[in-house]
Amino acid sequence: MDRFTALNVFRQVVELGSFAAAARQLNLSPAAVSKNINELEAYLAARLLNRTTRRLSLTEAGSRYYEQVARVLDDLSEADQSLGPLQQQPSGTLRVSAPMSFTLVRLAELVPRFLERYPQLSLDLQLEDRRVDLIKDGFDLALRGSDRLEDSSLVARQLTTLNHVLCGSPEYFRRHGVPSEPDDLRRLECVQFTLSGHATEWVFQRGEETRRIAVHGRYRVNSSLALCTALRGGHGVSLVPELYVREDLAAGRLQAVLKEWQMVQTQLYAIYPTRRYLQPKVRAFVDFLVQELGRDSSV
Structure with missing residues (x-):
């Protein structure tokens, strides 16, 4: 029956x-x-x-x-x-988990524009650098940066690429010298971003040449913004997404070094549970981010 x-x-x-x-x-x-x-x-x-x-x-x-x-x-x-309107146009509440640093540096300025475009939609944006469980924690999608995305049943759509630079303050380099090659980093104080996939080893490439430098330092931190503050204060050098220090570099507060070497790239992804019956509110936000972040010169 x-x-x-x-x-x-x-x-x-x-x-x-x-x-x-x-x-x-x-x-x-x-x-x-x-x-x-x-x-x-x-x-x-x-x-x-x-x-x-x-x-x-x-x-x-x-x-x-x-x-x-x-x-x-x-x-x-x-x-x-009741699901009819939700399946036809972006509406309801969209719950998003996003990294603290990227949100404060770039995403936050885009949110008002997104909400203005979709007046029937509300955004619940949670800033946290930990990797949330989308299903268990009740998120519609999450933004994640990764050097290499792990295998997963979740759907991942690439939004942008964050190119990294090696930098420190001009004052730090006056006191300790400017590195001319990656091996010089062994004598410098390296600040480690613990949530990255390259926290303990930095890889540099130039043509066919690859240098792998084991990273050691007295300061380990899980916030990119705190890391940048330390660099501006003259405490060591670090690999940082260029987007996060663009204004500091332009103003001379920080100085990029070893620029002839290619450094790590972090891909930023939108992660969501499934492509099947993808809700319009999720599709709208992801498409909006692809469009807006695609204009960044760091892509």
């Missing part, structure tokens, strides 16, 4: 007053209607309808059951209809 079908058949029989009318309404044969009612009564171990060749009426149990069934079916219909 398909219980949902049986409940619909039962409701139509009661409201239309006959098996034949219910059969016509549901595009079923009278035999199929009768079969569904019989199976439903057998499942419930209760007689729901008194029927003769000329008359149909509810039993006491049937009357009570009909009231409950009609309410449940109406609630289900209302629930189905």
Whole structure:
């Protein structure tokens, strides 16, 4: 027995007053209607309808059951209809997890523009550098930066590429010397960003040449913004996304070194559970970020 079908058949029989009318309404044969009612009564171990060749009426149990069934079916219909607007245009509440540093440096300035474009949409943006569990924590999507995306059942769409620079303050380089090659970093104080995939080893490439430098330092931190503050204060050197220090470099507060070497690139992804039945609010936000971040010169 398909219980949902049986409940619909039962409701139509009661409201239309006959098996034949219910059969016509549901595009079923009278035999199929009768079969569904019989199976439903057998499942419930209760007689729901008194029927003769000329008359149909509810039993006491049937009357009570009909009231409950009609309410449940109406609630289900209302629930189905409520999804209509959500499936047609971006609306409702969009819950997003995003890295603190990237949000404060770049994403925050884009949010007002996004909300202005979609007035029926609300954004719940949670800033945290930990990797959230989208399903368990109830997020629609997350932004994640990674040198290499791990295998996952989640969908990942690349948004932009963050190129890194090696930099420190001019004062630090005056005191300790400007490195002329990657090996010089072994004598300098290296600040480590602990959440990156290259926290303990920095890789430099120039043509066919590759240098791998084991990183050691007295300061390890899980915030890119705190790391940049340390660099401006003259404490060591570090690999940092160029986007985060662009203004510092232009103003001379920080100085990029070893610029002839190619350094790590971090890909920024939008991560969401599935492509199937992708909600318009998720698609709208991801498409918006692809469009806006694609204009960045760091791509």
